[in-house]
Amino acid sequence: MAADPSIDSAANRIRIVLVGTQHPGNIGSAARALKTMGLSRLVLVAPERFPHIEAHALAAGADDVLAAAPVFATLAEAVADCRLVLGCTARSRRVALEEHLPRAAAALVMARAGEGAEVALVFGRERTGLTNDELQLCHAAVHIPANPEYSSLNLAAAVQVLAYELRMAMLEAGEAGGVATSAAGEPASHAQLEGFFAQLADTLDAIDFHKGRAPESAMRKLRRLFLRTALDVREVRLLRGILADAQRMARLAVARAPGEAPPRS
């Protein structure tokens, strides 16, 4: 159970899986990272040394998370009941997996967990990450966009970043008055976002927003704004519905006074 009463039960369907961890201290630090972010389900796959005094030392007050962590021999067993498995990779180029940034991954995880599915976020070995066979068990990859010249995030630091994004997604869901089930939906695809941007550009033309100015500047700012928001599918639908009504009003205004406001292509 999550120790934080503000966290919905969706959090209890999210497991963080550490595969083949070499340093027991990292297991303890990961447990601490989880608990600070209101998560509690740590799962270990073939850790090199566990239980270990160093894991408990670094867990600080998160010993309960360590004590509750099941240990499996293989990743396949650890995620057997999961409907979504995301694998953290330094680079996923080795396999043909869709790759998400941490924020989008957190939205996806919360969406699935909110629907009642068991979800796993998988972290590989300190030096070598996940094997190709292990990555094949993942439905998508998560990539923390680290400095390409020095991308060696500590394992616990990577867990901390993902756990932080999960907590932000949970808090946003709670803040909006809903439970996590209706919070962050499935992330919009690239094509859905481009469809929205195309309609947004058309709408700006229709309502004569640019007034002779170059349209690129406004659209660049709007793209930046909406891309960083990680829109979900329903939000794109909502925004496009609003644009459709604005376009309809603009057509009415123009149709009723064709001489005053010429339609734009």
Added chain:
Amino acid sequence: MAADPSIDSAANRIRIVLVGTQHPGNIGSAARALKTMGLSRLVLVAPERFPHIEAHALAAGADDVLAAAPVFATLAEAVADCRLVLGCTARSRRVALEEHLPRAAAALVMARAGEGAEVALVFGRERTGLTNDELQLCHAAVHIPANPEYSSLNLAAAVQVLAYELRMAMLEAGEAGGVATSAAGEPASHAQLEGFFAQLADTLDAIDFHKGRAPESAMRKLRRLFLRTALDVREVRLLRGILADAQRMARLAVARAPGEAPPRS
């Protein structure tokens, strides 16, 4: 200098200040966290033990960040030339500082650094944080919204979270084709956001978006969407400009056919 060529020089105006750090290992881990996120300016204020072999051990390949870190006796000296100083606090209730979430803080830091200002992000002691006198030197506070029942983030983990948000803000700036100077501007105030939401609600009425449905549901979703985006002042102005033109078109449409689409209050 940032080791990552994709990072704008704005990153070089951001210093991460650790005050009174007790464990040298945390200094090393913080250096590593910075470097993985493309930051390089670590500043130390009265560390208990430094230089120390443990700091270098945990810095992994970030020894250059450690080696370049200046050491000051007081926070006042360490931030003397800074135009923005943000202090990380578990809770800022002790002083009357405005409090930002990490994402909004990163936007603020990038905005100021992009304008050419020296900016500091300050982290206090492992157990006791920043003193009241030190907090008085800060212009605002940053709060990582941890599990209230277990909020003891490791110092390096807190640095990692903030450094990650700074990197995301930098990448967003770069992705949008601009330099960081024009990237994330000053965060919109509460009043500015509420002004925008009020105009958005009026516009939905004007374009007859609800069509008899309860308007609360759409507005709740839109509030959630735009609140999590951490809009800046210029973005609010841009969005309100678009709404104004949509409202103008709707008025034209209605004025020209008053019998067909009655104006709404």
